[in-house]
Amino acid sequence: MQITRQTEYAIRTMLELASRPRGEVLQVKIISERQGIPVEFLKKTVQLLSLAGLVKTRRGVQGGIMLAKAPEDVNMADIVKAIEGPIAFNICLEPGYICPNRDICPVSPVLARAQAAFLQELKRESLADLVKKHD
Amino acid sequence: MQITRQTEYAIRTMLELASRPRGEVLQVKIISERQGIPVEFLKKTVQLLSLAGLVKTRRGVQGGIMLAKAPEDVNMADIVKAIEGPIAFNICLEPGYICPNRDICPVSPVLARAQAAFLQELKRESLADLVKKHD
DNA sequence: ACAAAGTGGATATAATATATCCACTATAGG
DNA sequence: CCTATAGTGGATATATTATATCCACTTTGT
Ligand code: SF4
Ligand code: SF4
Numbered sequence: 001m002q003i004t005r006q007t008e009y010a011i012r013t014m015l016e017l018a019s020r021p022r023g024e025v026l027q028v029k030i031i032s033e034r035q036g037i038p039v040e041f042l043k044k045t046v047q048l049l050s051l052a053g054l055v056k057t058r059r060g061v062q063g064g065i066m067l068a069k070a071p072e073d074v075n076m077a078d079i080v081k082a083i084e085g086p087i088a089f090n091i092c093l094e095p096g097y098i099c100p101n102r103d104i105c106p107v108s109p110v111l112a113r114a115q116a117a118f119l120q121e122l123k124r125e126s127l128a129d130l131v132k133k134h135d
Numbered sequence: 136m137q138i139t140r141q142t143e144y145a146i147r148t149m150l151e152l153a154s155r156p157r158g159e160v161l162q163v164k165i166i167s168e169r170q171g172i173p174v175e176f177l178k179k180t181v182q183l184l185s186l187a188g189l190v191k192t193r194r195g196v197q198g199g200i201m202l203a204k205a206p207e208d209v210n211m212a213d214i215v216k217a218i219e220g221p222i223a224f225n226i227c228l229e230p231g232y233i234c235p236n237r238d239i240c241p242v243s244p245v246l247a248r249a250q251a252a253f254l255q256e257l258k259r260e261s262l263a264d265l266v267k268k269h270d
Numbered sequence: 271a272c273a274a275a276g277t278g279g280a281t282a283t284a285a286t287a288t289a290t291c292c293a294c295t296a297t298a299g300g
Numbered sequence: 301c302c303t304a305t306a307g308t309g310g311a312t313a314t315a316t317t318a319t320a321t322c323c324a325c326t327t328t329g330t
Contacts, residue, residue: 001138001215003225003246004287011242027306041289047308060297063306076245084136090143106268107146110211111138114256121249133241139318162275176320182277194276195328 007083009037009045014054014079018071018127019134025064045083052082071128077119079127089115142218144172144180149189149214153206153262160199180218187217206263212254214262224250 012035017026028046032039046065049055054074055065067074081087088094090111092102102108147170152161163181167174181200184190191203202209216222223229225246227237237243 001136001219001222001224003136005226006288008225008242015241029306038289040291043307044289044309050307057307058297059295059305059307061303061305062298063296065307076249080136087136089136090138091140106150106265107143109268110257110260110265114211114253117252117256118249121252122245125245130241130245133244134239141319164275173320175322178276179278179320185276192276193328194274194326196272196274197329198275198327200276 003080004084006041006045007080009035009042010049010083011076011079012037013042013046013049014067014074014127015130015134017055017065017067018074018131022070023066025058025062025066027064030064048083049079052078054078054082067127071131072126074127075123076125076127076130077122080122087115087119089118138215139219141176141180142215144170144177145184145218146211146214147172148177148181148184149202149209149262150265152190152200152202153209153266157205158201160193160197160201162199165199183218184214187213189213189217202262206266207261209262210258211260211262211265212257215257222250222254224253 013031016031016035020026028042029039031037032042035042037045046055046057050057050065053068056068057063057065086095090108091097092099092105092108093112093115099105099108148166151166151170155161163177164174166172167177170177172180181190181192185192185200188203189209190200192198192200221230225243226232227234227240227243228247228250234240234243
């Protein structure tokens with residue numbers, strides 16, 4: 001019932017990027033130092049963000065990463081999902097899982113609603129909102 | 136980012152109890168059979184429910200467990216908390232944990248709000264509500 | 271006395287989260 | 301072209317947590 005450490009790393013990374021002039025490239029190593037995140041682990045994390053289309057990367061000398069979208073167009077739910085995959089507060093809410101008592105089970109819908117409420121709160125917060133608060 | 140299996144066991148156990156005439160004692164073994172839950176594991180789960188004051192237990196012959204309160208007075212959040220302890224969607228929301236950047240961190244409040252939204256949805260659903268839907 | 275049923279501690283097993291290692295590929299710049 | 305740099309990707313290690321089992325004990329109705 002907790003976001004993973006990696007998810008927070010991802011959020012802080014996105015914040016770090018968003019606090020910079022648009023289009024600026026930042027090296028993963030620099031982010032790891034500034035945020036106190038193990039660099040090798042952060043690399044993996046960035047790959048997930050990249051796969052989700054939240055950051056663009058550039059290899060080689062002068063490389064690094066940058067936001068793929070404007071901070072206004074990225075919300076917290078996007079980032080959490082990028083790292084944790086589809087959110088499912090219970091096994092039966094995972095895509096593809098079929099529970100035999102699904103039809104008669106009163107628990108599943110309640111969890112689904114609670115989960116929706118959670119996600120909606122995250123969706124309401126854009127990266128830009130967060131950066132603003134930070135200042 | 137998921138409730139544990141044990142938490143669902145607890146919820147289903149409470150539902151099982153609530154679907155009975157008030158005050159009736161049910162044996163853990165029976166519940167485990169009817170719900171397909173490993174009995175030894177369910178015993179531990181019941182102890183947590185008991186500790187949280189959600190069920191009353193009686194030992195020995197003709198013993199078993201029963202609801203400690205009316206189904207109307209128990210909500211889903213109560214049960215989840217009974218098993219998982221205080222809910223904290225991130226480490227900094229755990230009671231007692233102090234994060235050095237807490238004061239300037241814009242992430243923490245967002246997660247706190249999302250968590251509150253989640254809990255509120257669970258609070259809105261009483262055990263009685265769920266049993267009703269089941270029928 | 272005896273069997274039933276919850277209590278509690280110890281342990282085993284599996285799954286997941288976190289972290290590290292290292293070989294590889296792409297790229298800017300000399 | 302060479303080289304240092306920086307992301308890519310696979311394999312592995314370690315720690316933590318979730319799930320499950322074992323068993324000795326206590327309580328209690330008959
Ligand atoms: S029993 Fe209900 S809550 Fe549990 S997995 Fe099946 S549908 Fe979901
Ligand atoms: S950095 Fe922010 S979100 Fe992360 S633990 Fe500290 S307060 Fe919480």
